[in-house]
Amino acid sequence: MSAKVKMLKTLKAKECLDDIKTLKNKKQFASMWFRELRDKICKSFEEIENKKILNKQITFNQKSWERDGGGGGTISIMHGDVFEKVGVNISTVHGKFSKEFRQQIPGAEENGLFWASGISVVSHMCNPHVPAAHMNTRMLITGKGSKKKLWFGGGGDLTPTFNDIESSNIFHKDLKSICDKYDKSYYPTFKRWCDDYFYLPHREEPRGVGGIFFDYLCNEDWEKDFSFIQSIGSTFLSSYLSIIKRRLSRKFNDKDRETQLIKRGRYVEFNLLYDRGTIFGLKTGGNTEAVLMSLPPKVSWY
Amino acid sequence: MSAKVKMLKTLKAKECLDDIKTLKNKKQFASMWFRELRDKICKSFEEIENKKILNKQITFNQKSWERDGGGGGTISIMHGDVFEKVGVNISTVHGKFSKEFRQQIPGAEENGLFWASGISVVSHMCNPHVPAAHMNTRMLITGKGSKKKLWFGGGGDLTPTFNDIESSNIFHKDLKSICDKYDKSYYPTFKRWCDDYFYLPHREEPRGVGGIFFDYLCNEDWEKDFSFIQSIGSTFLSSYLSIIKRRLSRKFNDKDRETQLIKRGRYVEFNLLYDRGTIFGLKTGGNTEAVLMSLPPKVSWY
Numbered sequence: 042m043s044a045k046v047k048m049l050k051t052l053k054a055k056e057c058l059d060d061i062k063t064l065k066n067k068k069q070f071a072s073m074w075f076r077e078l079r080d081k082i083c084k085s086f087e088e089i090e091n092k093k094i095l096n097k098q099i100t101f102n103q104k105s106w107e108r109d110g111g112g113g114g115t116i117s118i119m120h121g122d123v124f125e126k127v128g129v130n131i132s133t134v135h136g137k138f139s140k141e142f143r144q145q146i147p148g149a150e151e152n153g154l155f156w157a158s159g160i161s162v163v164s165h166m167c168n169p170h171v172p173a174a175h176m177n178t179r180m181l182i183t184g185k186g187s188k189k190k191l192w193f194g195g196g197g198d199l200t201p202t203f204n205d206i207e208s209s210n211i212f213h214k215d216l217k218s219i220c221d222k223y224d225k226s227y228y229p230t231f232k233r234w235c236d237d238y239f240y241l242p243h244r245e246e247p248r249g250v251g252g253i254f255f256d257y258l259c260n261e262d263w264e265k266d267f268s269f270i271q272s273i274g275s276t277f278l279s280s281y282l283s284i285i286k287r288r289l290s291r292k293f294n295d296k297d298r299e300t301q302l303i304k305r306g307r308y309v310e311f312n313l314l315y316d317r318g319t320i321f322g323l324k325t326g327g328n329t330e331a332v333l334m335s336l337p338p339k340v341s342w343y
Numbered sequence: 344m345s346a347k348v349k350m351l352k353t354l355k356a357k358e359c360l361d362d363i364k365t366l367k368n369k370k371q372f373a374s375m376w377f378r379e380l381r382d383k384i385c386k387s388f389e390e391i392e393n394k395k396i397l398n399k400q401i402t403f404n405q406k407s408w409e410r411d412g413g414g415g416g417t418i419s420i421m422h423g424d425v426f427e428k429v430g431v432n433i434s435t436v437h438g439k440f441s442k443e444f445r446q447q448i449p450g451a452e453e454n455g456l457f458w459a460s461g462i463s464v465v466s467h468m469c470n471p472h473v474p475a476a477h478m479n480t481r482m483l484i485t486g487k488g489s490k491k492k493l494w495f496g497g498g499g500d501l502t503p504t505f506n507d508i509e510s511s512n513i514f515h516k517d518l519k520s521i522c523d524k525y526d527k528s529y530y531p532t533f534k535r536w537c538d539d540y541f542y543l544p545h546r547e548e549p550r551g552v553g554g555i556f557f558d559y560l561c562n563e564d565w566e567k568d569f570s571f572i573q574s575i576g577s578t579f580l581s582s583y584l585s586i587i588k589r590r591l592s593r594k595f596n597d598k599d600r601e602t603q604l605i606k607r608g609r610y611v612e613f614n615l616l617y618d619r620g621t622i623f624g625l626k627t628g629g630n631t632e633a634v635l636m637s638l639p640p641k642v643s644w645y
Contacts, residue, residue, distance in 0.1 A: 118645075126645075237373075243634075293371040306638070312623065313615035323545040323616065332545075336608070336644040342635065343428075 054147040054257045056193035065180070067191070067263060068156065071180040073135040074267075075160040078274040079131045082162060083117055085282055089289075090121040101129070106208050106328045110136035116331050120338065123289065125167040128334035133158040142325055147257065148183030148190030158183040160274065161318075163335040164281070169301035170291035171299075172201035172208050172249070172284065173308065175335070176277040177268045177318070191263075193270050194256035196231065197277045198239055199284075200308060201248030202301040208284045209250040215280035216273075224270045231255045241311050242293070248311045302341035310341055356449040356559045358486040359484070359493035366484070369493070369565060372436040372460065373482040376569075377462040377504040380576040381433045384464060385419055387584055391591075403431070408458075408630045412438035418633050422640070425591065435460040443625055448494030449559065450485030458484040461497075462576065463620075465637040466583070471603035474503035474510050474551070474586065475610065476519035477637070478579040480572045481622070491567075495572050496558035498533065499579045500541055501586075502551030502610060504603040510586045511552040517582035518555050525571045527544035533557045543613050550613045604643035611642055 083101045091097045099121040107113035114132025121127075137153040138146060149155055159179025162341065166173060177197030199212045213232070220228035235254035240247050253273075260266050312319045312335055322332035361369065385403045393399045401423040409415035416434025423429075439455040440448060451457055461481025467474060480497030501514045515534070522530035542549050555575075563569050579644035614621045614637055624634035 100600045120645075215507070226412075308548040309611060309642075310615060310635075313612060314622070329545045333612075333644065338644060339604075340611075340644075342638040342640060342642075343422075 054190040055259050057189045058224050062140060069269065072131045072158040074271055075131045075158055075316040078160055079117065079129050082129050082278055085278060086119065086124060086127055089285060091121045106147050106331065108134045114331055122167060125165050126338035127164040130161045130331050130334055139325060147184055151184065154183060154185050168289060169202040169289060169293050169297045172199045172205060178273055192257045192259040193266050195270065195273060196235055196254030197273065198249055198252035200234055202304045211284055212252060212280055215276050219272045219276040223268045241307060246305060246307060248291055249307060299341060302339055305337035305340045306342045308337055356492040356494040356572045357561050359491045374460040376573055377433045377460055381419065381431050382432050384580055387580060388421065388426060389427055391587060392425045409635065410436045418634055418636055424469060427467050428640035429466040432463045432633050441627060448485055452488065456485060456487055467639045470591060470593060471504040471595050471599045474501045474507060476501050476583050480575055494559045494561040495568050497572065497575060498537055498554060498556035499575065500537055500551055500554035500569055504606045513586055514554060514582050515576050521574045521578040531626060543609060546609060547610060550609060604641055607617055607639035607642045608644045610639055
């Protein structure tokens with residue numbers, strides 16, 4: 042691994058010296074983008090869902106929630122014949138982390154203050170030949186005054202039921218292509234980070250075929266980081282749409298479906314046993330419905 | 344709460360001063376009992392499973408495993424038309440806890456040495472009107488020499504899909520009756536312990552209707568404790584059998600079934616997010632298949 046790759050893998054959020062007005066603008070740009078991306082994703086998924094059947098009108102249901110302590114979010118969920126369950130959450134929250142968790146968050150050690158805005162997409166498909174997909178990006182600010190820190194985190198990964206090299210190649214190629222436009226070291230680093238993260242040690246199995254994953258991204262150039270975050274969202278959407286369209290008409294039988302439901306069990310195991318966001322969300326009084334939006338609609342264990 | 348109840352709730356494993364031969368006998372009695380109880384439970388469940396249909400012969404499948412470091416166990420699983428998935432695990436293992444976990448186990452702090460034998464039963468039923476049930480009892484020995492500790496732990500609890508007062512009453516009455524024969528403070532203490540333990544904070548919901556739960560049980564009189572452990576096993580079996588028989592012929596529809604699958608999702612959430620045995624088992628290299636035997640066969644989330 043190159044020195045740069047190593048360095049990136051151990052990214053640490055840096056101090057943020059913005060004045061109040063600049064920071065306010067950044068917050069607003071980020072949260073507006075997450076909302077805009079949510080609308081785009083929902084619209085595209087609804088189009089696919091309703092394409093084949095005339096007068097079919099399956100749409101996302103939206104439900105907003107408020108956070109005790111500040112901010113809130115909106116859960117958008119659709120259950121259809123193409124998307125068995127797809128959720129798109131956005132949230133913009135602020136407040137104080139409890140003392141128990143402050144040490145785990147850069148910049149929050151002293152007073153626990155934080156602001157966070159993000160989007161999270163999880164899609165479980167009816168057809169076992171279409172991979173499940175996940176994408177999440179967020180902007181975080183912690184602390185106050187000259188000790189404030191600001192960074193981006195996120196990623197996207199694909200979980201096919203079967204050995205689906207076609208989808209995996211498309212997804213990785215698209216992500217690599219967008220990463221390379223920003224920094225040649227991003228893709229190899231963030232791919233590896235993703236492989237390390239989405240792994241079930243008790244099964245000795247990866248959750249899926251990976252993608253990219255990163256945290257504490259904070260270059261001097263905020264605009265560049267933010268543009269990268271936007272690109273991940275747009276690229277995830279176009280890449281996943283092309284994967285869905287390629288594989289949607291594949292025939293499947295009851296056995297394929299059962300294999301899919303077993304595979305989903307691993308997804309549940311990962312999210313409840315290891316996923317930082319899920320565990321952190323549930324144990325810090327996050328919105329349960331939003332946090333558990335990621336869980337698949339039907340699952341089997343043997 | 345009485346002083347005695349408080350005292351019991353904070354049970355601490357005491358030193359065990361048995362000579363080697365006595366200890367060897369206790370280990371043998373305990374592990375033999377768990378095996379005997381396993382056979383009894385499997386036989387009774389197979390009888391129910393095959394009762395109604397002539398020539399039907401659904402039986403438990405057994406699979407043995409060995410533990411790196413010492414000992415092993417046997418998983419018995421049956422999938423039928425009455426029992427959608429029922430697992431009965433027994434294991435007798437010994438070795439050393441990794442340094443990371445020693446501080447959490449009485450007597451294991453210094454050298455991590457342990458010996459453990461136990462049985463675990465988890466039953467998920469086809470008919471949503473028959474509650475799921477769980478029972479587990481175990482004997483633990485940690486440390487060595489005069490710092491050795493020996494204790495029993497275990498419990499049993501019931502998870503109906505619906506508001507099933509009948510089953511809950513039978514189960515609690517039977518458990519209370521057997522507890523009271525040993526110590527009048529057992530039932531109120533262990534019931535409360537169970538209610539505290541099988542609770543999902545993120546849902547603000549109990550996992551089911553409770554039962555009993557305890558750990559670090561070690562009176563001066565080992566024979567009495569062991570007899571209590573045996574009684575829990577036998578009482579759980581007879582009580583659950585009577586509940587099954589009463590409710591098995593109830594009609595149910597697709598909506599009832601869906602409600603059951605959603606309820607099972609809470610069961611999964613509890614086991615993967617909070618259950619000590621599950622998390623400890625998976626993170627200390629326990630047998631994954633045995634540990635996750637508890638997970639329901641079919642589950643839904645919305």
